Amino acid sequence: MRRALRIAALGAAAAAALGFPAVAVVPSATVKPVRIMSMNLCTDMLVLQLVPKARIASVTYLAHDGALALFPGADAGIPLNHGTAEEIITQRPDLILAGDYSTALTRRLAKEVGAPIIEVKTAVTFDDIRQILRQVGAAVGEPERAEAMVRRMDATLAGLAAHPRKRPLRVVAWSGGDSVPGRDSISNAIIEAAGAVNIAAKPGSTYSTFDAEQLLVAQPEALLYGGGGPVHPSLRTEDGQHRIVRRLYGDRRIAFNDVAHNCGLPQSAQSAYDLRQAFDALPEQRAHP
Amino acid sequence: MTGRWTPWVAGLVLALAVVASLFLGRVVVSPMDLVRGLMSPDLSLASLVVTELRLPRAVLAVLVGASLGLSGAVLQGLLRNPLAEPGLLGVGNGAALGAVISIYFGLSQAFPLATPLMGLAGAIGAGVLTFAFGRGGTLTLILAGSAVSGITLAVLALALNFAPNPYAGYEMNIWLLGSLSEKSWDHILLAAPFIVAGLGILATMGRTMDALSLGEVQAKSLGVDLDRMRVLALLGVGLAVGAATSVTGSIGFIGLVAPHLVRPFVGHQPSRTLLPSALLGAALLLMADITTRLINTQSELRLGVVTGLIGAPFFFWLVLRLRKTAP
Numbered sequence: 001m002r003r004a005l006r007i008a009a010l011g012a013a014a015a016a017a018l019g020f021p022a023v024a025v026v027p028s029a030t031v032k033p034v035r036i037m038s039m040n041l042c043t044d045m046l047v048l049q050l051v052p053k054a055r056i057a058s059v060t061y062l063a064h065d066g067a068l069a070l071f072p073g074a075d076a077g078i079p080l081n082h083g084t085a086e087e088i089i090t091q092r093p094d095l096i097l098a099g100d101y102s103t104a105l106t107r108r109l110a111k112e113v114g115a116p117i118i119e120v121k122t123a124v125t126f127d128d129i130r131q132i133l134r135q136v137g138a139a140v141g142e143p144e145r146a147e148a149m150v151r152r153m154d155a156t157l158a159g160l161a162a163h164p165r166k167r168p169l170r171v172v173a174w175s176g177g178d179s180v181p182g183r184d185s186i187s188n189a190i191i192e193a194a195g196a197v198n199i200a201a202k203p204g205s206t207y208s209t210f211d212a213e214q215l216l217v218a219q220p221e222a223l224l225y226g227g228g229g230p231v232h233p234s235l236r237t238e239d240g241q242h243r244i245v246r247r248l249y250g251d252r253r254i255a256f257n258d259v260a261h262n263c264g265l266p267q268s269a270q271s272a273y274d275l276r277q278a279f280d281a282l283p284e285q286r287a288h289p
Numbered sequence: 290m291t292g293r294w295t296p297w298v299a300g301l302v303l304a305l306a307v308v309a310s311l312f313l314g315r316v317v318v319s320p321m322d323l324v325r326g327l328m329s330p331d332l333s334l335a336s337l338v339v340t341e342l343r344l345p346r347a348v349l350a351v352l353v354g355a356s357l358g359l360s361g362a363v364l365q366g367l368l369r370n371p372l373a374e375p376g377l378l379g380v381g382n383g384a385a386l387g388a389v390i391s392i393y394f395g396l397s398q399a400f401p402l403a404t405p406l407m408g409l410a411g412a413i414g415a416g417v418l419t420f421a422f423g424r425g426g427t428l429t430l431i432l433a434g435s436a437v438s439g440i441t442l443a444v445l446a447l448a449l450n451f452a453p454n455p456y457a458g459y460e461m462n463i464w465l466l467g468s469l470s471e472k473s474w475d476h477i478l479l480a481a482p483f484i485v486a487g488l489g490i491l492a493t494m495g496r497t498m499d500a501l502s503l504g505e506v507q508a509k510s511l512g513v514d515l516d517r518m519r520v521l522a523l524l525g526v527g528l529a530v531g532a533a534t535s536v537t538g539s540i541g542f543i544g545l546v547a548p549h550l551v552r553p554f555v556g557h558q559p560s561r562t563l564l565p566s567a568l569l570g571a572a573l574l575l576m577a578d579i580t581t582r583l584i585n586t587q588s589e590l591r592l593g594v595v596t597g598l599i600g601a602p603f604f605f606w607l608v609l610r611l612r613k614t615a616p
Binding site for chain 2: 177178209211212217242244
């Protein structure tokens with residue numbers, strides 16, 4: 001089983017590299033994993049879109065909020081896990097999807113139940129999203145679906161690229177200054193695809209500090225903040241409401257969907273499209289002091 | 290240096306720290322521009338930086354630092370214990386717990402005063418619990434305070450365990466390390482009335498502390514109502530530190546260190562440590578805050594981390610000093 005999956009994954013990767021349609025190396029229906037366990041929010045979001053519910057053994061307890069923001073109800077009735085290695089024994093999956101790092105115990109227990117682990121890296125570019133979609137699609141036995149999602153995502157991105165903004169807006173994703181997405185983040189890729197420049201994009205930074213003073217001096221043309229979609233209360237929402245920010249950016253704040261900005265997903269392209277719409281609808285900027 | 294000059298020296302250190310905090314930040318603005326920004330009614334980048342960002346941050350640091358310094362001095366005098374500080378009575382942790390519950394349930398979004406009020410309720414609740422179990426003696430009060438601290442920390446950890454989402458958990462963790470960043474006049478308006486009321490109560494405790502330095506029995510014979518004074522101290526610490534913690538998060542060590550730094554200069558008369566401890570507490574917190582601003586790290590360096598890094602080695606100094614002075 002594991003060997004078949006590995007061959008399928010290698011085959012899909014080789015086919016993609018050679019430009020052949022991935023469908024040519026799809027494993028037969030009998031080798032598709034039928035008890036897939038996802039141990040990471042981002043892989044939850046991928047598996048919920050790629051695989052019928054009946055083949056999902058469990059998703060993480062965080063999946064509900066993510067699904068609610070992107071595709072409400074898609075997770076209904078699916079058992080939950082808390083990302084612990086012990087749950088591998090109780091749920092006995094035949095495929096495990098995990099984030100960048102899985103613990104030694106997770107790997108040992110996975111070996112014990114005979115389930116391969118697919119480690120899915122954190123996507124920070126749209127190329128990364130294509131790569132992980134194909135990787136997960138091949139692993140779960142749904143490469144055509146994955147390829148169709150890549151095509152839809154690319155069509156959205158191509159639409160945006162075909163109609164570039166005359167002048168890129170200078171923006172920053174700011175909800176308080178303690179963790180602002182930098183260059184190596186999917187937020188940065190979304191902002192650039194939407195036709196803007198992330199002014200907090202420092203080389204090699206995923207997230208970094210960018211305090212209110214830096215914000216005032218940099219004078220971005222719009223502030224983006226997480227909170228579009230159902231979110232639980234947090235200090236972030238309050239921090240982004242500093243009175244000087246309200247005063248200067250009251251009508252130039254744009255909410256984005258947190259999930260599509262934290263996990264590289266096909267929806268990240270839609271997020272870029274939504275951002276472009278919001279940029280185009282911004283009122284004229286008043287002169288800053 | 291004589292004790293008479295100590296408050297002036299502490300005040301001068303504080304004034305210098307305030308001036309430094311107005312001129313230093315992540316962004317370099319020339320001192321002339323900042324002064325012009327302060328004086329001029331016109332809106333300029335420099336005036337916004339100084340009046341809306343640096344000045345409120347400095348004012349809040351002074352209020353919070355003074356609360357911690359004065360509370361530490363009062364508690365060390367009242368409990369006659371050199372390790373006493375607001376955290377010892379569970380008050381600081383109680384405030385943090387109240388504030389975290391307010392964030393957890395989204396009360397702060399529904400009602401802006403919810404976080405400081407819940408912080409205050411947590412601080413006073415923890416204080417009442419400490420007093421209810423610890424009344425009757427200094428040692429029992431300290432033991433009860435430790436127990437309440439332990440319980441509030443455990444409940445805090447429980448809240449972190451069941452945080453509604455990973456960000457809330459991360460933020461609650463950050464909350465426990467303290468920060469003055471992104472604080473505005475709105476936060477000061479919320480917390481200042483409670484802090485000032487608490488400081489007012491604590492400032493009246495000098496005579497009791499002097500009487501207590503003779504021993505509990507002697508203080509009682511001088512007409513000091515010890516139970517009433519302990520309640521007042523708890524109320525004062527609860528109001529001041531509770532409101533401070535609910536706005537800035539937990540900040541340790543200032544309350545412990547400030548009174549020890551001024552004590553050698555004021556002749557060990559407890560009442561004379563109060564004002565200098567408040568002033569020096571404010572100055573220490575401002576200096577720690579300036580440090581967090583100037584060290585440009587990828588993740589924000591939290592205030593509680595700086596005060597801890599400076600404050601914890603202070604214990605070694607305290608141990609060495611006790612060993613030298615012990616008979």
